[in-house]
Amino acid sequence: MERGMSFPYGWSLKSTRLFYVGSTALLLTLATAAFAADAPPVGPKAETPVVAKSPDTTPQRLLDADKEQQNWITHHKDYSAQRFSTLNQINAGNVKGLKVAWTMQLGGVEGGGIWSHGGLEGTPIVEDGFMYVTDGWGSVYKVDTHGGKGLLLWKMDPKTDHDWAGAVACCGVDNRGVGLYKDLVISHTLDGRLIATDKETGQVKWQRQVADPDKGEVVTGAPLIVKNMAITGVAGAEYGIRGWIAATDLDTQKEVWRTYTLPKKGEPGSETWSGTNSQETTGGGSTWVTGSYDPATNTIVWGVGNPGPDWDNAYRPGDNLYTDSSLALDADTGKIKWHFQHTPNDPYDYDSVAENVLVDVDGKKLALEADRNGFGYAVDRTDGRFLWATPFVKKVTWTKGIDPETGRPVEYDSSKQVQVYNPEATPIRSREITDICPGNMGGKNWPPTAYNPLLKTWYVPVIESCNRITIKPETKANKPRDFFTGGGPSQPFRITGSVTAIDVTTGKVVGKHETPYPDLAGILATPDLVFSGEPSGQVYALDAKTLQRLWEFNTGGGVNAPPMTFSVDGKQYVAILVGMGGAWDKWFIDSTPELKKVQPGSTLYVFAL
């Protein structure tokens, strides 16, 4: 230590240079000193970051992600989106002893646009002990988890334009996490950018505008990295966008393909938009949940959201393809291979953005999707053929059921351009107010399901709900950046939740763990446990077979993000982001009035035995 250079906070009126004195004397220039306001002061006791280089995340490693037991290197754990980890150090026998290992405060709680605060919905990514998480405004944090503690290595702040994006984000200031590609961390921002950040330094290598908030487009999902591409989905159906899925070449930064989820006039599917209003300007069909990928057939399976306007289905006669559908795309070209639509001519806002879980069982290749409309579906993922559907919510009023042959609601009438299903529980222009079950949030929303291949059981995070829809017919085309919904929901009914287990061999519900509030977190499955969280603060573990609650911990915040697990230094951890955000505490809180007490927050929790 050079004593002559020692200043308490290293600041000097006369010098244009700054000397920080720590375990290593660092010379910071004027340019970098601006960052010091955010950085922790470096003092004699500062910890030295572990200098271990992160490995390259090759396309081959991503294909084999399920074999990297200690890691979680892609959004849904692996391309199948099963969110199943084989780690079992933490198990049904000892989970009672699970305790907080460490926590870290993140940022991004500030508001913007129509939002009073941001929240956390991301899944942490872990590669060989290095964790990458995001906050709601898209800042990326790299955390070293070695040695039983968390050490922030860098934070990349993309400087998201809060008002530009926040004014057209229907459902919160959210970001669901990153992807990894070679030496890059790939992330999105709410204001529509795809950003590549150097894993080691945290410096941005390049960025590209993929979505346009001028049109009401924002991006909240994590990118799916397939081969040399980042696949991006878009949000904005409540603003009448025309949805798409886009692939960016991560080596050349060029767009490889962009497939619109609403066909142009003349394209296959355009006959399902028979009115005079154009699906190309107002049709919806957003794609804001990360999809899955089947390498065997080189097929990306991705969920598509509701048509616009949400509740006024007379505005858009016809089945409205490919809204409310699961869509299979050729990974190299984006060409549509097959589709399966859940709610044709949807008058409920029952979108199908949910992830498709790719499962092989009894010689069948399935894609499983738990829909906002309250039914869990299995289709043959080689051709989209319907196999079965089962209600996973306690109450469904909009239909009497799903036709076991066609997979369509039994009341679906192909001779009608505007569907009414169960007329008592279907919003219609001639009646201002209609109560629907499930409510428009579901069913099952974006929080991900998990599948245990040992038990062949699929776990759904459920919103057990009804709500009230008030119709306000749309009479003209939408204005960019203005809500275009044809009405709105209100919440006169209490909403609860559950984790519901479905036996995939039979398609039947085999268990339900009921919770006082909706499950806004999502699920992690391990060999004999199921983890989830509650918006009232609890993170908990269930026995995978009995769904009995074996452990819980109250984080003191609102859990609105899925748990994940990893192992470092030979020890297993469970990690989860905590900080209520999203649509619930703005639009749906009256159905869960006690949750008004939950304060905004932004914390990473990591648990261990």
Next chain:
Amino acid sequence: MMVMKFCVTVSAAAVVAILVSGTVNAAENSLESGQAIYKRANCVGCHKWHGDGGGGYGGAALSLRKTELEKPQIMETVKCGRPGTGMPYFSHDSYPSDGAPQCYGLTSNDLETMHVAQASVFLRPEEIEAVADYVIGNIKGKGDPNLADCVAFFGDESKACDVYKGGGHHALPTPTTTQ
């Protein structure tokens, strides 16, 4: 002195400038503009920046551009909220538990049954008047929002108003990294 703690290297002149601007900010706070209150109280959340409200996930907020309410009625609506709708009350003493009712003859006992929503921030009487003046002077009776309205609300730095310029290519922000 908090300012100086975070300024790692500045000239003496800059310190003076910061202290002066701090004084200016304090003065602005005591005379907070109606527009600033409109933002702070999250009127934007339902009525939008332009006040035109409209449908959406929150239900339909009334249009303040098309409203026929006069200033005293706007002040009453902000103070008391609109029971049974999403419009919350913004004054802490609007629904007292004892004493004379201030709003619609209701007391705090009626809040739940009458579905009266409470705002996340409370405003003082002069702040309620300032935000009502802002609505009357800048929003009520105006036609469709335009570029000038938008820039007056967001300033020049956000891209929020680019849509009124016909959109187009946007300069990408410069991310920053801290280590």
